[in-house]
Amino acid sequence: MITVIGIGPGNPQFCLVGQEKFYKEADVILGSSRHLEVIADKLQGKGVVAPKKLKDLEELLLTYPETTNLVYLVSGDPLIYGLGKWLTERFPGRIKLVPGISSMQYLASKVCLPMNDAYLTSSHAKEPNFELIMSLSKVFCVTDNKVGPYQIAQEVVKRGLKKTLIIGENLSYDNEKISIMAADQVLDRDYDMNVVVIVDER
Known part of the structure; x- marks a missing residue:
């Protein structure tokens, strides 16, 4: 499962309540360096900086077995000009979307x-x-x-x-x-x- 979490406009205080449990349960947490700053220090070891190019991102995601509990952090809300649409099209049946506050x-x-x-x-x-x-x-x-x-x-x-x-x-x-x-x-x-x-x- 790939859980795509909208972290809001950027400042960690705007992450929605309940997202922390996804971070704790994840095997790997993907996102930009800025996105990964929202997770607690004790969980930073799970963090992996995702590539910017979509082709490279797709290749990286395919290296993880489907049994891996992946969390992918994105800006704003995944379905408001975010990566939600692209990810659901590339990985049908494997995506769970968690909304956030869009910019x-x-x-x-x-x-x-x-x-x-x-x-x-x-x-x-x-x-x-x-x-x-x-x-x-x-x-x-x-x-x-x-x-x-x-x-x-x-x-x-x-x-x-x-x-x-x-x-x-x-x-x-x-x-x-x-x-x-x-x-x-x-x-x-x-x-x-x-x-x-x-x-x-x-």
Whole structure:
């Protein structure tokens, strides 16, 4: 069994209650170096840093017998632009998903913005559907370093739209930064681990 656990936005205090028992029962705990920081010191010996490339990750997982009790730690929630979909497709019948708090949910809570009518998307390793995004009143987007806050803002500006961007960087960490501004005020700079919300100006 491979138990995929969403550890939330990053800070260990946002891990959901009950996850500790999975760590104690696991034979191996996989995740990035940052993810593995959430497990107790006494369990660190079970930790294995997972490769970043999906092909390498798949090869690593296949080296473990199916009887191995594996735990895989992922950011946010496994099924909100996480590895949950990919893992369930690659290892059908072997995956158990444990939800977490997504970075989108965390940012929404910080700025008291309801998500009932929100559209969720991502720009990780792909070109977003900007025509769709710009036609909607509230969009949450997990971004990467190619299509980030500035690039999204420029898509707003070139269409002459009136939209506000809420940019959350390093969410839940000590260096967390949340900025709220009109699209034409977004600077062309590097943004650390971020989520962008695009909303119609009110």
